[in-house]
Structure formats: structure tokens, C-alpha cells
Amino acid sequence: MVRQMKKTLIIALSFLLIYPTLIVLASESGVLFRRIVNGKLGWHATGNENSDEKYLGEILNSLPNGRGTLIHPSGGTYEGEFKDGLPNGHGNLSLPSGKKYVGQWKEGIQEGQGFCTFSDGSTYVGELKNGIADGQGTYTLPNGNKYEGAWKKGKKEGQGTYTFSDGRTMKGEFRNDKYWNSTMYDLKGNILENWLAGKEVIDQQNKSSLILRFWNGGLGRQGDN
DSSP, X not given: OHHHHHHHHHHHHHHXXXXXXXXXXOOEEEEEEEEEETTXXXXXXXXXXXXXXXXXXXXXXXXXXXXXXXXXTTSOEEEXXXXXXXXXXXXXXXXXXXXXEEEEEETTEEEEEEEEEOTTSOEEEEEEETTEEEEEEEEEOTTSOEEEEEEETTEEEEEEEEEOTTSOEEEEEEEXXXXXXXXXXXXXXXXXXXXXXXXEOOOGGGHHHHHHHHHTTOTTOGXXX
């Protein structure tokens, strides 16, 4: 019996010697508050949930690490993954304004694939960098207008298609949120407008149709997008 207990103890001690990091890295669940102390913003075991950010979830090295929920005094919440005190991985953000974000985070910033709903009802799904649209994505407005294509620093930039709620489409290159080298088509595929280097190309053949479009509200004005 004594020999068996010694054998078990030796095995346990060997496990601790071989895998010490498993014990050190074991996280625990708890509550933390992010507040300013001595002029420095950091995480603390105590705080005021009416004025400080409150975290509930997994904790490692006195920081949010793992899964948890962050509650802002204003009513905003983040639920998801954390690393070294910051949202990192997959998470859901919900703000009092009605804005919501579900997707990837990196070091506290929306980065990667995500889905965003804005307070006015518009939505964006696609790639983000530094918290704004960057890469390939689709932006849909409440009126049904939609842009699918390339983005750079939050603006339409590159190849894309802008679809109007009435079925018209503007296809081609966009720059700085504007038509650049693009063509507009109606539902039947007929060309309505051509844009070259940011300016609409007008020829004698389509001048009459341009006047008609003007009186109908300017079908493809840059302001539509």
C-alpha cells in the first residue's frame, strides 16, 4: 500500500516538473474594473460600475484573457474573446446608439471579417482594417441601394458594383467614394451612362437622353452613392 502511494506521488511530481506551465497558465473566472489610477488606465479588482468599465469572465495574470463580457457605463457591451486585457478573436459589440458589430478583433480593434449594423439601419459585411471597411465588402442602405466591391480606408475604392433600388447598376472602377471608370446599365442591360476619370462622357447621341434624365432627377448623379 505504502509502495503504491509512493509511486503515485512520484508520478504526480513528475507531471508538475514536466508541465509546470499548465498550472501557471490556468485561468480563473472573476470580475475586473478598468479605471484610471495615478494617471494610468488599467485593470483593477475593485471599481464603480456606474463610472468604470466592468469585466466578467476568464482572468489570467490579472487581465481579461479568454472569454468574457465587458460592460461600459454608457450601456454598451462586448461579449467574446480577450487577450491581455483587450478584445481579440471573435466578439460581439452592441452600443446604445443601435450600432452592432459581430466579427473578428485584433488588439481591441475590429480587424478581419465582420458584420456591422449601423443606427440608421444600413449594414456592412466584409473585411475591416483598423475598425473601418477595407478590402472586399458589401454596404446596404435602408432605401435598398447596395454597393459590392473593393474598399480602402472606409471608402469605395477599386472595382465594384453599385445597385440602385430600382434595378439600375453602376459597374466598374470607383475612387474616393465616386464613380471613376464606370458604366451604368438599366434592367435590360442598356447603357445609361459612361464615366471616365471621374467625369461623365457626353456625346451627341445621348444628349437628349441626358436632358430627360435631368428632368427625372438626374439618374446617376454622384450624390446617389
